[in-house]
Amino acid sequence: xxxxxxxxxxxxxxxxxxxxxxxxxxxxxxxxxxxxxxxxxxxxxxxxxxxxxxxxxxxxxxxxxxxxxxxxxxxxxxxxxxxxxxxxxxxxxxxxxxxxxxxxxxxxxxxxxxxxxxxxxxxxxxxxxxxxxxxxxxxxxxxxxxxxxxxxxxxxxxxxxxxxxxxxxxxxxxxxxxxxxxxxxxxxxxxxxxxxxxxxxxxxxxxxxxxxxxxxxxxxxxxxxxxxxxxxxxxxxx
Amino acid sequence: xxxxxxxxxxxxxxxxxxxxxxxxxxxxxxxxxxxxxxxxxxxxxxxxxxxxxxxxxxxxxxxxxxxxxxxxxxxxxxxxxxxxxxxxxxxxxxxxxxxxxxxxxxxxxxxxxxxxxxxxxxxxxxxxxxxxxxxxxxxxxxxxxxxx
Numbered sequence: 001x002x003x004x005x006x007x008x009x010x011x012x013x014x015x016x017x018x019x020x021x022x023x024x025x026x027x028x029x030x031x032x033x034x035x036x037x038x039x040x041x042x043x044x045x046x047x048x049x050x051x052x053x054x055x056x057x058x059x060x061x062x063x064x065x066x067x068x069x070x071x072x073x074x075x076x077x078x079x080x081x082x083x084x085x086x087x088x089x090x091x092x093x094x095x096x097x098x099x100x101x102x103x104x105x106x107x108x109x110x111x112x113x114x115x116x117x118x119x120x121x122x123x124x125x126x127x128x129x130x131x132x133x134x135x136x137x138x139x140x141x142x143x144x145x146x147x148x149x150x151x152x153x154x155x156x157x158x159x160x161x162x163x164x165x166x167x168x169x170x171x172x173x174x175x176x177x178x179x180x181x182x183x184x185x186x187x188x189x190x191x192x193x194x195x196x197x198x199x200x201x202x203x204x205x206x207x208x209x210x211x212x213x214x215x216x217x218x219x220x221x222x223x224x225x226x227x228x229x230x231x232x233x234x235x236x237x238x
Numbered sequence: 239x240x241x242x243x244x245x246x247x248x249x250x251x252x253x254x255x256x257x258x259x260x261x262x263x264x265x266x267x268x269x270x271x272x273x274x275x276x277x278x279x280x281x282x283x284x285x286x287x288x289x290x291x292x293x294x295x296x297x298x299x300x301x302x303x304x305x306x307x308x309x310x311x312x313x314x315x316x317x318x319x320x321x322x323x324x325x326x327x328x329x330x331x332x333x334x335x336x337x338x339x340x341x342x343x344x345x346x347x348x349x350x351x352x353x354x355x356x357x358x359x360x361x362x363x364x365x366x367x368x369x370x371x372x373x374x375x376x377x378x379x380x381x382x383x384x385x386x
Binding site: 048066067068069070071072074075078081082085086089180182233234237 | 347348351352354355357358361362364365366368369370
């Protein structure tokens, strides 16, 4: 895929310089719909195929998005950092991170960008608990609430939703982000970095749509424990 | 000509310890001390030739010296154990071995994480370079993984 700016999207006047970063791992069956919806509004969509063994790369490329490929699977945190660095190189003014599994709504991007465009903050974090969730199961809700509590105790940041992949950064904020935890613990590391940067942030209500597919791809309780261990070890081992 | 291991046993025996039983068979001591002597030499060589850092070289030398002392005079471990509130010298050796192994595991784990991080940086560099150059090579797949 040439790195020229894709031109064939039907833009509805999104703000200039918005780049949407979509990390993807084995998402061939779901990513086409997501990318077509995104590209209908935002021309600059950056997909980072994180070493998928299915056709994610080819499917993403067929949509006209920028597609970067990790030669090996490095994890979602690494893919996000790759996408953010690429977007910055392409002159992004605002960077939005967006999941590839269809959980997020394209219309929420404008809601996330609003406080950045108004100059109220540099980072907007989506919150399903300020907004709404469709199909959120009680077990997953408890796990997410435990993550919020963990964030309050360990990161000392008061958020209502600690692990929402829908976020927006100004260029200044994105330049300060350097995710070093490659896998899912990056979400907690990111909160540390946001706090450390001293940049203003806001939580914005968004809607998360859970489907059988996205629930299958999500974290189990065992995975959550592994994330906590990974994060805590990452704080010890620099 | 006496070897290092024989000298170590003889020197260690000069340390008075009234309850030390007279050894009847020193075969294991001699073999183990020979191995430990080799490891001490290897640690020092690694340190001076720059294969290991000065801190690593010194740490391993101290570990092997303590091991050699415990092998040459097992009764000394009982003396130290009782001073520390542990009943038997063998228990002290076991505890120390476990602690040293855990430290070793942690150091290896930390090194693996750093290597993994370097690999990620390299992977990212290649991905961005390929995309910027407008090409995507047919790269090998890493195979299915649990996390994306």
